[in-house]
Amino acid sequence: MGRALRADAERSVRAILEAAELVLAADPNASMEQIAEAAGVARTTVHRRFASRQALIEALAESAVRQLNQAIEDARPDTTPPLIALHRVTANVLRIKGAWSYALGRPTEEGGGAAAGWDQLGARCVELLGRAKAEGLLDPAADLEWVRRVYYALIGEALHDERPDPDPDALATLVVDTLLYGAGRRPGTV
Amino acid sequence: MGRALRADAERSVRAILEAAELVLAADPNASMEQIAEAAGVARTTVHRRFASRQALIEALAESAVRQLNQAIEDARPDTTPPLIALHRVTANVLRIKGAWSYALGRPTEEGGGAAAGWDQLGARCVELLGRAKAEGLLDPAADLEWVRRVYYALIGEALHDERPDPDPDALATLVVDTLLYGAGRRPGTV
DNA sequence: CTTAATTGCAACAGCTCTGACTCAGTTAAC
DNA sequence: GTTAACTGAGTCAGAGCTGTTGCAATTAAG
CATH class of the missing domain: 1.10.10 (Arc Repressor Mutant, subunit A)
Incomplete structure (x- = not known):
């Protein structure tokens, strides 16, 4: 610099x-x-x-990933029960990812600073999911990497939602709910 | 023509x-x-x-969507129990979408023939999901449009899977399973 | 075999984008 | 208030891509 x-x-x-x-x-x-x-x-x-178009795009990606990591940190996912943490993290991420959907929706360059940010983010996510599994929130047999990717995909889908009611908390609930229980008939249902 | x-x-x-x-x-x-x-x-x-680059891309999209619809038709989803149909359709779609991921991963042009194909496809999908709901496979309160989008997203995620074992049927099972039950602890589990 | 479609090659015009440079005017910093 | 950084405007060269045309050679179809 x-x-x-x-x-x-x-x-x-x-x-x-x-x-x-x-x-x-x-x-x-x-x-x-x-x-x-x-x-x-x-x-x-x-x-x-x-310096170049590519440099701009990389800087954009890095800036967005930094904000995303910040948003997760704000949710203090490590000092909160997993379910609560999942909701908070999801809501925060939805906010950031909605504002930086292009920057966060691109495959990142190998060596860049953005890649490191993504790694950190992925690690945090898996850690949170691991804690959720340990506390019985997730199926003990669940493949955390798969769960993480499904989680990302659900967040991406939620962003394309076009309901008249764009309440971020409701969306977060929808995402977490779907992630945990899917669309099948719920345990409590007749 | x-x-x-x-x-x-x-x-x-x-x-x-x-x-x-x-x-x-x-x-x-x-x-x-x-x-x-x-x-x-x-x-x-x-x-x-x-005639032009755009024309080529539209033709590509149309061709791919046609194949996708064919793959669904091959699964005869209307004359089969929903759960079986879901598996079959998923497996077929995974096969086609793996081979035409670019063509099928693009937002389609408004008036083109590809758009019509997508509409038909979406309608079939919702119909199948509706039957699944009617037979108690899905939560009676489920929003079918949301379920459909989650289903699409799961298929997309499954395609990026990089396990040593790319068995299409196993992937289809993973997708359907996740769609129905999510990653949470299963009903039968202690 | 005869015909018409198809193809490769070469060349051309036109357009858009990128990245660099200069220079005069403006603005923050100290 | 002085200085150095910053900006806008204009210009320029270079590159790449698109879409078209003409022509000779090949190839499918009847």
């Missing part, structure tokens, strides 16, 4: 990242020009801050 | 479609040149058979 950016430059960077998310989510092949325009910035400025 | 193609021309079309799936799955921005090369054909031939 070079020295710290001046305040206005930092504002530009943030604006560009947010604009990139917005524009690229609508069209993954959008040009730097379109991104610059959406950011309210000249195209040259984008190139000044990000 | 114009008149029927000559035999060699038809072979070309098929080769191009298969090559397009292969190449575009690896890189959605691959050029027509790369597709032509993979198909063992000159670039001009590709343009002769498909």
Whole structure:
């Protein structure tokens, strides 16, 4: 890293990242020009801050993954009963992932900082699931890696939900509920 | 449609479609040149058979959706108990979707023939799920649209599975099992 | 065998994007 | 208030992709 950016430059960077998310989510092949325009910035400025298109996208991914990890940390999943933790984490993740769906929906580059963030995230997730299994919340025979991927997929699906009632907590409940019990007839039902 | 193609021309079309799936799955921005090369054909031939890049992609999607519908029809889901039908359909769909993951993983154009295929497919799926619900396999309170999307998502996840044992039937069982019961402790368990 | 379709090759025009550079004007920082 | 960073605008060269055309050679179809 070079020295710290001046305040206005930092504002530009943030604006560009947010604009990139917005524009690229609508069209993954959008040009730097379109991104610059959406950011309210000249195209040259984008190139000044990000060496290349790829660099911009990687920075975008890294920023988003950092926020995602932060959102999970905020839920303090390690000091809470698994079921509660699952709900909280899910709600937080839904919030972040809704805002950065493009950045978080891309396969990340091998060596980048984003990849490390994903690894950390995956580890935390599996740890939480492991605790859930240990406390009898999950089937003792469950394959945690599979459960984790199903969990991710459910979150992704929940984001595409288009109900009139976009209550994040309700969505989180739906996700966790589906993850735990599926769509089959519930134990308590006649 | 114009008149029927000559035999060699038809072979070309098929080769191009298969090559397009292969190449575009690896890189959605691959050029027509790369597709032509993979198909063992000159670039001009590709343009002769498909007016534009977009036309090629739409044709690809339509072809894949047609195959997918065929695969479902082969499972005769309407004349079989829902649970069996679910397994069979899942296994068939996994087979097709594995071979055409790019073509089937794209948002389809509004008016195209692929869109109609998707609608038909969705309708069949909901019908099958409805029968499953009626026979007590699903929670009576289940939102079939949500279940359908979860089902799609699970199939997509199962395709990314990288176990040493890629037995399609086992994968289908995993999908259906997860859809019905989730990852939580099973009713029969202590 | 005769005909018409099909193909490969080569070349061309047109377009869009990228990334770099300069320079004058603006703005934060100290 | 002085300085250094930052920005917008304009320009430029280079590259890649698309879609088209003409022509000669090959190949399926009747």
